[in-house]
Amino acid sequence: MDKKKISEKAAAKTTISDMVNDAPEKELRQLVIDYAKKHADFRNMLTVHFSDRLSYAGTSTYAQIIRKAAATAKDKYGFIDYRNAARAIQPVYGLLDNAKKAFHKGLFSVTADIAFAVISNVQDMMTSMDDSSGGAGDCIREGFALLFKLCETDISYDLKDHIFREAETEARNKKYELVGFDDDWLNLLINAAYDKQRQLHLLQLFDKKLSGLSKRKNDDSGDSETVQLLEYKISLLQKMGDTTVANALRLDNLHYSTLRLDLIKELLQEKDYATVKRLIDEGIIIAQKKKHPGTVATYKEILLQLSQELNDIPAVRTIAKELFSGGDMKYYRIIKSTYSTNEWPEISEGIIEELQNTDETFQAHSKTLPAIYIEEGYLDRLLDLLQKNPRLGFVDNYSERLSARFPREILAIYKVALIGYAAQNAGRNHYVIIRNVLKKLQALEGGKDMVKQLVDQLSLQYKTRKAMIEELEKLRH
Numbered sequence: 001m002d003k004k005k006i007s008e009k010a011a012a013k014t015t016i017s018d019m020v021n022d023a024p025e026k027e028l029r030q031l032v033i034d035y036a037k038k039h040a041d042f043r044n045m046l047t048v049h050f051s052d053r054l055s056y057a058g059t060s061t062y063a064q065i066i067r068k069a070a071a072t073a074k075d076k077y078g079f080i081d082y083r084n085a086a087r088a089i090q091p092v093y094g095l096l097d098n099a100k101k102a103f104h105k106g107l108f109s110v111t112a113d114i115a116f117a118v119i120s121n122v123q124d125m126m127t128s129m130d131d132s133s134g135g136a137g138d139c140i141r142e143g144f145a146l147l148f149k150l151c152e153t154d155i156s157y158d159l160k161d162h163i164f165r166e167a168e169t170e171a172r173n174k175k176y177e178l179v180g181f182d183d184d185w186l187n188l189l190i191n192a193a194y195d196k197q198r199q200l201h202l203l204q205l206f207d208k209k210l211s212g213l214s215k216r217k218n219d220d221s222g223d224s225e226t227v228q229l230l231e232y233k234i235s236l237l238q239k240m241g242d243t244t245v246a247n248a249l250r251l252d253n254l255h256y257s258t259l260r261l262d263l264i265k266e267l268l269q270e271k272d273y274a275t276v277k278r279l280i281d282e283g284i285i286i287a288q289k290k291k292h293p294g295t296v297a298t299y300k301e302i303l304l305q306l307s308q309e310l311n312d313i314p315a316v317r318t319i320a321k322e323l324f325s326g327g328d329m330k331y332y333r334i335i336k337s338t339y340s341t342n343e344w345p346e347i348s349e350g351i352i353e354e355l356q357n358t359d360e361t362f363q364a365h366s367k368t369l370p371a372i373y374i375e376e377g378y379l380d381r382l383l384d385l386l387q388k389n390p391r392l393g394f395v396d397n398y399s400e401r402l403s404a405r406f407p408r409e410i411l412a413i414y415k416v417a418l419i420g421y422a423a424q425n426a427g428r429n430h431y432v433i434i435r436n437v438l439k440k441l442q443a444l445e446g447g448k449d450m451v452k453q454l455v456d457q458l459s460l461q462y463k464t465r466k467a468m469i470e471e472l473e474k475l476r477h
Contacts, residue, residue, distance in 0.1 A: 059113045059114075059116050059117045060117075062095055062113060062114050062117035062118070062121075063117040063120065063121045065091055065095065065117075066091065066092055066095070066117060066118065066121040066122060066125065067121055067124075069087075069088050069089075069090070069091040069092070070088050070121075070124075070125045070129075072087075072088075073085070073087045073088035074128070078128055079128050079129070079130075080125070080128060080129040080130065081130050082130040082132055082133070085129060085130060085131060085132075085133060085135060085136070086133070086135065088125060088129065088136075089122075089135045089136060089139060092118055092122060092139045093139070095114050095117070095118060096114065096118060096139060096142050096143070096146075098110075098114065099111045099114035099115060099118075099146055100146070102114070103146065103149070103150075108150055108153065108155045108156075108159055109159055109162075111146055111150060112146075112147065112150055112159060112162065112163055114143075114146075115143040115144070115146040115147045115150075116143070116147075116166055116170075118139055118140065118142070118143040119140050119143040119144065119147075119170070120170065122136050122139050122140050122143075123140060123175060124175070127175075141184075144184045144188065147163060147167070147188055147192075148188060148191055150163060151163065151188070151191040151192050151194075152191070157194075160192065160194045163188075163192045164189065164192040164193060164194070164198055167185055167188045167189045167192050168189060168202075168205070170185050171185035171186055171188075171189055171205075173185075183228065186228075186229075186232050187232070189202055189205075190202065190232060190235055190236050190239060193236070193239075196240070199236060199239070199240050202236060203233065203236060203237075206229050206232060206233045206236070207233075209225075209229050210226065210229050210230070210233075213225055213226045213229070214226075223256065226256070227253075227256045227258045227259065230249065230250075230253055230256070230259060231258070231259070231262075233249065234246045234249055234250055234259075237249065250262070250263060251263075254279070254282070254283075255286055257283060257286070257287060257292070257295045257298075257299075260279055260282075260283050261283075261298070261302075263279065264276055264279050264280065264283075264302060267279070268302075268306070273306060273310070276302075276306065277303070277306070280299045280300075280302060280303050283295070283299050284296050284299050284300070287299065297323065297326070300319055300322060300323055301323065303315075303319055304316065304319040304320060304323065304334070307319060308334075313338050316334065316335075316338055317335055317338055320332075320334040320335045321335060324351075327365065327367055327368040327371075329368075329371050329372075329375065332351070332371075332372065332375065333375075335347070335351075336348070348372070348376060351372070352369065352372060355368060355369055355372075356369070366389075366394065369385060370382055370385060370397075370398055373385065374398075374401060379401065379402060379405060379406075382398060382401065382402060383402055383406050383409055383410075386398060386399070386402070386410075386413050387409070387413055390413050390416040390417040390420065391417060391420070392414075392417040392418060392420070392421040392433075392437070395413055395414060395417045396437065399413075399414070403444055407444045407445040407446060407447075408445070408446055410444065411441060411444060411446060411447060411450045414437065414441055414450075415450060415454055418434060418437060418438070418454060418458075419454075419457075419458075421433075421434065422434060422458055422461075422462065422468075426465065427467070428467040428471070431465075431467055431468045431470075431471040431472075432471055434458075434468075434471065434472075435471040435472065435474060435475060438451045438454065438455065438472075438475055439451075439475060442475075451475060455472045455475055455476065458472060459472055
């Protein structure tokens with residue numbers, strides 16, 4: 001850019017600055033007012049900019065700004081795609097920043113109005129928006145954070161009541177359930193219930209919701225909602241100082257694993273191990289009846305940790321072995337740590353034999369046995385396992401551990417695996433896999449000769465598969 005153009009731009013910039021600075025204040029104010037009346041975008045920009053000091057604006061004004069931003073970012077089908085998501089959210093960031101400024105200035109009602117507007121209207125925006133970046137969800141969470149902060153602040157009773165009533169209204173709104181923000185409203189209600197009257201009112205709300213859920217029959221989907229409401233009710237009772245009632249409520253509902261686990265964690269801190277063991281034993285029976293193996297494993301994991309802390313070696317071995325049935329080598333190593341070096345080989349062989357006897361088709365323990373062989377350094381046995389199960393994917397998972405020591409044996413296994421793979425699979429994507437494996441094998445001792453031989457064999461056997469021939473030919477160059 002030449003000096004003339006630069007000076008012209010600088011002059012223009014200076015002229016605009018001079019015009020604004022030299023203009024009579026009253027005339028300039030009127031110009032802004034007139035322009036804002038005619039141009040909604042400019043009016044919204046002003047509202048966002050000065051929202052930290054507009055105590056009279058109200059939630060509806062901020063809601064209008066957010067809805068307008070969403071409307072301008074939508075495509076002709078009414079959807080906000082990933083590229084326009086930032087454009088839709090940008091004014092919301094401005095509102096949230098000003099909500100924080102308003103909070104520090106003591107304009108708490110402004111903070112509340114902006115927070116409510118953001119949560120409700122950004123949630124509406126998300127129903128027709130690609131929020132892959134997570135910006136919209138972050139704005140909602142930030143809105144809740146502001147409301148929680150207000151509940152912890154010395155604010156007026158009118159504002160406390162406003163937050164409570166608004167939160168109660170929104171907590172009944174089904175639109176938040178699909179994205180998980182219904183929990184936040186219930187949690188906010190507990191924090192916003194600032195006196196006994198509101199707390200009792202909230203207890204009635206929880207009881208009504210629980211009563212509605214209890215009428216569902218043979219519907220396990222209601223369990224999570226029931227547990228959530230019970231947890232909130234217990235939290236509210238504790239806040240009210242009714243710890244006896246709260247504890248009784250939890251004890252009456254220990255058939256829900258979440259509540260049982262909460263109690264177990266508390267009792268572990270108190271070192272009431274006898275009660276912990278009893279609760280876990282009962283919980284395992286309930287979880288098994290419900291066919292919840294993950295919950296059973298959670299209980300056993302806690303019991304294992306407790307047994308380790310108490311140095312109960314027999315219990316550690318028993319529980320770790322039960323958990324090892326899932327194939328996690330962590331539990332194998334725990335079992336191993338309880339035996340001496342001289343004792344372990346016999347125990348290890350017993351585990352291997354048990355796995356082999358319970359899995360004759362080598363399907364259930366196709367990862368566990370190789371993992372044990374690698375752990376114990378039984379490479380010859382791992383090689384034997386590959387030779388007996390020459391499936392390409394399986395061989396490929398473990399060949400690198402064996403190729404340096406058994407290069408010719410690995411080549412032979414791969415040859416069988418590749419011939420079988422070619423016979424069972426057709427299509428260029430499979431042929432690319434074959435080519436890539438063969439290319440890798442060329443680096444092994446004797447690999448080039450084996451690859452050339454197999455390329456010739458496959459090219460002749462599948463000469464009608466044009467795509468295969470094309471991929472194999474790439475290995476000849």
